[in-house]
Amino acid sequence: MFLSKDYSQFTLDELLVEEKKVKSQQIPFALLIGFVVGVAFMVGAAFVSAKHKWGFIVVIGLFALAMFISSKYSKNLKSIQEEISRKKTVR
Structure with a gap:
């Protein structure tokens, strides 16, 4: 997904197919990002409530x-x- 491709070598039809493929991944990708951010805040809140100093670092790192x-x-x-x-x- 994040491999850099040389899109200048693609034909117009291939680019349109690639764009459609990338756009179709938007909703699952947005859900993944939301999940990661949610986990970051949940873990951070758990660490902070347990008075661990690593909670802030975990939240910032995952975000x-x-x-x-x-x-x-x-x-x-x-x-x-x-x-x-x-x-x-x-x-």
Whole structure:
């Protein structure tokens, strides 16, 4: 999912299929990010309530991981859409 591909080598039809595939992954991906963030806050609350100093670090770490994955996903979709626009203007 996060492997960088050279979309300039794809044909317009392949790009449209790839865009459709990536867009179809949006809902499961959003659920995964929501789950990770929810777990981060639950774990963080458990650690903080138990007076462990690691609770804050766990929450920030899991939240940062979720944001990193989200940014990779968004960049991937944006690069596909830019390449589609470029190829449509060439035709």
